[in-house]
Amino acid sequence: MKRGFLAKQKRKPVNAQIPIEEQLAKLVLSNTVEPMNKSASSEKIIDPHKSKSTAQSSAFSNLSGCLLYVNFRAKEPLPVKLPIGDVDKSLPENYKTGKPLWTEVPAETTDTREGICATTVPPQRNGETLADNPDNWSECIFLSRRLKYKIISTPGFPAPVPRPPNVRHRLGPSAFGTGMFATCDIKMGELVMSERPLLVTSGGIPSLYTPPPGDPKPTAAQIIQATIQEYERLLEYSVSRMLPENRAAFFKLHNAHTKDGSGPILGRIRTNAIGITIDTYEQKDLGSVRYGAVFNEISYINHSCVPNVSPKFSALSFSSRVRAIRDIKQGEEILISYCKPEVSTAERQAELKPYDFQCTCHSCSDPSSDAVLWKILTSPLAVERLDCKHRLMCAESWIAEIERKGWYHLEVYGTHLSIAAMCAKVLKKFDVYHKYENIYEAWTEGMYGESRRIL
Numbered sequence: 001m002k003r004g005f006l007a008k009q010k011r012k013p014v015n016a017q018i019p020i021e022e023q024l025a026k027l028v029l030s031n032t033v034e035p036m037n038k039s040a041s042s043e044k045i046i047d048p049h050k051s052k053s054t055a056q057s058s059a060f061s062n063l064s065g066c067l068l069y070v071n072f073r074a075k076e077p078l079p080v081k082l083p084i085g086d087v088d089k090s091l092p093e094n095y096k097t098g099k100p101l102w103t104e105v106p107a108e109t110t111d112t113r114e115g116i117c118a119t120t121v122p123p124q125r126n127g128e129t130l131a132d133n134p135d136n137w138s139e140c141i142f143l144s145r146r147l148k149y150k151i152i153s154t155p156g157f158p159a160p161v162p163r164p165p166n167v168r169h170r171l172g173p174s175a176f177g178t179g180m181f182a183t184c185d186i187k188m189g190e191l192v193m194s195e196r197p198l199l200v201t202s203g204g205i206p207s208l209y210t211p212p213p214g215d216p217k218p219t220a221a222q223i224i225q226a227t228i229q230e231y232e233r234l235l236e237y238s239v240s241r242m243l244p245e246n247r248a249a250f251f252k253l254h255n256a257h258t259k260d261g262s263g264p265i266l267g268r269i270r271t272n273a274i275g276i277t278i279d280t281y282e283q284k285d286l287g288s289v290r291y292g293a294v295f296n297e298i299s300y301i302n303h304s305c306v307p308n309v310s311p312k313f314s315a316l317s318f319s320s321r322v323r324a325i326r327d328i329k330q331g332e333e334i335l336i337s338y339c340k341p342e343v344s345t346a347e348r349q350a351e352l353k354p355y356d357f358q359c360t361c362h363s364c365s366d367p368s369s370d371a372v373l374w375k376i377l378t379s380p381l382a383v384e385r386l387d388c389k390h391r392l393m394c395a396e397s398w399i400a401e402i403e404r405k406g407w408y409h410l411e412v413y414g415t416h417l418s419i420a421a422m423c424a425k426v427l428k429k430f431d432v433y434h435k436y437e438n439i440y441e442a443w444t445e446g447m448y449g450e451s452r453r454i455l
């Protein structure tokens with residue numbers, strides 16, 4: 001429990017010695033709502049255990065494109081908010097677009113150098129259409145050419161996009177525009193649908209605009225606007241590589257960013273992209289990096305702070321699987337959370353601002369929900385000192401409370417399921433043990449895309 005109002009927020013010190021304009025000149029544009037760390041933006045291989053926990057903690061975070069990162073000389077990048085709403089869109093005086101800073105990477109690349117690239121995953125050969133590959137292709141902007149090589153050289157790549165045995169979802173009108181709905185009852189852990197993204201964009205865009213020497217000093221806001229413009233050019237190139245039906249599907253998506261300087265492509269990314277973790281296999285190491293993905297169908301899933309599904313990305317099939325984290329009834333709307341789960345109502349509402357709506361879910365509407373959330377998040381500590389019998393009773397009452405609230409997206413639900421199962425085993429209540437073990441396995445399948453056993 002390191003996030004949200006439980007966390008002792010360590011604010012990164014702003015480097016006072018370096019003027020903001022200079023810091024902004026080395027701008028890194030991030031799409032994810034989570035601060036990108038150095039390992040993510042440089043695609044460094046990271047500890048697989050750590051990468052697992054990152055994947056878990058970010059299972060629900062959507063991508064709002066609400067942060068800019070300034071890669072100034074200090075060690076940690078400084079996050080700066082991307083503009084939202086009706087803002088001054090003036091550009092630096094004498095602003096001209098520069099030379100493109102990206103390269104195109106051939107289909108079966110073995111290029112492992114650093115550098116921004118626009119590429120297609122899986123490799124698409126000249127003239128291939130959806131009839132040749134119904135699983136589709138993703139246009140990608142990677143911060144290093146090495147990432148594509150790592151993905152396509154993973155043994156077993158590309159695995160087919162997994163499908164449920166029958167179609168379990170449809171798109172249709174919802175209270176929030178278009179949404180996704182269940183076409184049959186779906187059990188906790190089951191696959192609702194899966195899909196390869198239309199577009200995958202880097203978590204960070206380094207220094208796409210630098211004011212020419214001798215030019216009048218631009219303001220911080222002008223540098224942000226120029227960077228957004230440069231980024232849109234790269235995005236235009238990537239979108240121009242799409243199959244026409246994919247491009248049409250992309251431009252059909254909602255754009256909540258029409259007044260803040262975002263171009264039509266960045267605006268759609270900020271409205272519709274979902275944070276994904278790309279885990280790749282290279283020699284004996286797992287590399288894990290954060291990107292953002294826009295989908296033909298998954299991007300129509302609306303938000304609730306009380307979601308009923310979790311999307312999880314697999315690099316092997318290069319697709320996201322949407323699984324139920326609780327039983328879903330036929331006709332129910334499928335909902336994900338665009339914000340972090342374990343934070344207060346005010347923090348969630350602030351995170352949702354770039355999507356341009358006010359959440360009215362029952363957690364947001366209930367003034368007592370923050371206090372209950374706090375109690376639930378700290379509850380495993382309270383049961384720690386109890387004997388097995390009372391620990392089981394307490395864990396069961398927290399499980400019931402979480403289920404009443406519908407907060408299956410909280411990791412603490414899994415904690416209490418495993419506490420209850422382990423206590424029941426010690427007390428030789430094997431029917432109770434199996435009950436919680438089964439729920440735990442189905443729930444982990446839904447939450448993390450893999451069924452985990454209680455050890």
Ligand SMILES: C[S@@+](CC[C@H](N)C(=O)[O-])C[C@H]1O[C@@H](n2cnc3c(N)ncnc32)[C@H](O)[C@@H]1O
Nearest residue numbers: 176177178254256271272299300302303355357
């Ligand atoms: C990723 S899109 C979802 C699909 C969208 N409903 C559509 O018709 O294209 C995100 C947008 O959907 C709307 N939306 C999603 N969840 C919402 C909610 N809980 N309440 C109100 N509007 C919501 C907002 O306009 C938001 O910017």
